[in-house]
Amino acid sequence: MSHEGCSHLLAGLSDFLDGEASAELCAEIQKHMADCNKCRVVINTLRKTVELYHQLPQPAFPDDARERLHKTLELSGYLK
Amino acid sequence: MSEINQDRELLERIRAGDISACDDCVRIHSHGIYRLALRLMRDPADAEDVVQETFLSAFKGIDRFDGRSGLSTWLYRIAFNAAMMRLRRRRPEFVPVDRADEQEEDLPIPEAMVDWCLLPEQELVRSEAREEMERAIGELPPKLRAVFVMRELEELSTEETAQALGLSEQAVKTRLHRARLLLRERLSSYFAAGASTNR
Numbered sequence: 001m002s003h004e005g006c007s008h009l010l011a012g013l014s015d016f017l018d019g020e021a022s023a024e025l026c027a028e029i030q031k032h033m034a035d036c037n038k039c040r041v042v043i044n045t046l047r048k049t050v051e052l053y054h055q056l057p058q059p060a061f062p063d064d065a066r067e068r069l070h071k072t073l074e075l076s077g078y079l080k
Numbered sequence: 081m082s083e084i085n086q087d088r089e090l091l092e093r094i095r096a097g098d099i100s101a102c103d104d105c106v107r108i109h110s111h112g113i114y115r116l117a118l119r120l121m122r123d124p125a126d127a128e129d130v131v132q133e134t135f136l137s138a139f140k141g142i143d144r145f146d147g148r149s150g151l152s153t154w155l156y157r158i159a160f161n162a163a164m165m166r167l168r169r170r171r172p173e174f175v176p177v178d179r180a181d182e183q184e185e186d187l188p189i190p191e192a193m194v195d196w197c198l199l200p201e202q203e204l205v206r207s208e209a210r211e212e213m214e215r216a217i218g219e220l221p222p223k224l225r226a227v228f229v230m231r232e233l234e235e236l237s238t239e240e241t242a243q244a245l246g247l248s249e250q251a252v253k254t255r256l257h258r259a260r261l262l263l264r265e266r267l268s269s270y271f272a273a274g275a276s277t278n279r
Contacts, residue, residue, distance in 0.1 A: 010187055014257035042190045042264070048197045049264040052204060053232050056213060061114035065128045069106065072132050078102045078139045 006032070006039050017047050087151040094142050102139055109152055110135075112234055113159045119229045120163040122218045130166065134159040149243040153236065156244040160226060167222065188261045192268030199271060209270070216266040220259055227252055228259035 009029055015021040016029050033040045073079040090108075093101030110131060117130035137158050138145075145154055196204075203209070217225060230241040231252065238256075242249045 007189070010189070010261075011257070014253065014260055038193050041193050041195045044195060044197045045192075045268055046260060046264045048204075049267050050232065050260060052209075052267070053213060053263070055205065056210060056233065058111070058233070059115055059118060061110045061131065062124070062128075065114070065124075065131070066106075066110065068128065069110070069132055069135065073102065073106070073135060073139070076136060076139075078135075079099055079106075 006036060009039065013043060013046060017043070017050065083150065083152075088147070091142070091145065091147065091151060094139065102135075105138075105151070106135060109155050112152065113155055116156060116226075116229055116234060117159055117163055119217055119233070120160070120222065120226060121166065126166060130159055130162045133162045137162070150240065153240045153244050156230065156234070156236070156240075157246075160244060164222075187258060188265065190261065190265065192265050192272065194268055194272040196268060196271035199274075203274065204271070209274075212270045213263075213267065216263050216270075219266075220262060224255050224259040224262070227255040228263075231256050232260075 009025075009032060012021055012025045012029065016026060021029070029039075029043070033043060070079055086108075090101055090105055094105060113134050114127055114131050117127035117134075118124060121127045121130060134155060138155055145151070149157075217228065220228060226245060227241060227247075230236045230244060231238065236244065238249050238252050241247075241252045245252070247255075
């Protein structure tokens with residue numbers, strides 16, 4: 001994406017993917033993507049990166065840590 | 081009950097000294113606070129300490145909560161500050177999240193041009209790939225990591241993230257974009273290497 005005509009679109013790519021870009025910017029990016037394979041790859045892989053992170057399993061607060069937290073809060077008078 | 085009404089009711093009960101309300105608050109919010117702390121601290125024991133400090137500080141200072149943000153946003157802010165204090169103690173040269181000038185930094189220029197989206201889905205979500213994704217988050221600069229975790233993983237809005245981190249909404253958007261570009265680069269290298277090994 002280092003060639004002419006691509007770099008100035010870089011700042012707007014997240015807005016584009018999040019549906020927050022202006023109609024003008026969307027049209028410009030879509031037109032550019034039709035002609036520029038590198039930008040198409042960057043946008044597709046950026047979109048996929050976000051999608052994969054959304055699917056990442058979320059660790060839970062462990063039960064033993066929760067018990068220790070309860071003990072601490074009990075000692076401080078916030079729980080019983 | 082909407083989140084706002086739930087927060088308001090919980091807050092009133094905590095302020096009234098209702099111990100079961102503190103219990104409810106911990107039950108509702110501890111998982112999210114722990115996930116943020118774990119990804120900032122990168123150590124389960126340190127993350128647990130941050131969670132403890134967060135709830136102790138919150139209950140102790142509940143009268144200072146003005147209700148302008150949601151209760152969860154306020155808790156994230158306390159957790160974030162507690163984590164930053166610990167990181168600073170661990171590494172005195174650590175750059176605070178709120179001091180770097182966004183305008184002085186250029187966006188990372190994409191270099192990896194492999195279209196790994198074409199890889200089979202099971203390749204993209206296997207456990208090794210997910211471990212790499214977690215490592216990549218952990219290696220983001222802390223100021224980008226905090227924004228990425230809150231916006232992308234905890235699904236706070238731009239406004240909530242800005243409130244929790246004491247940043248402008250534009251700074252949140254810029255940092256999120258920068259984090260995404262860095263993670264794309266990292267995953268591109270990882271999946272490209274895997275694709276060439278499997279060939």
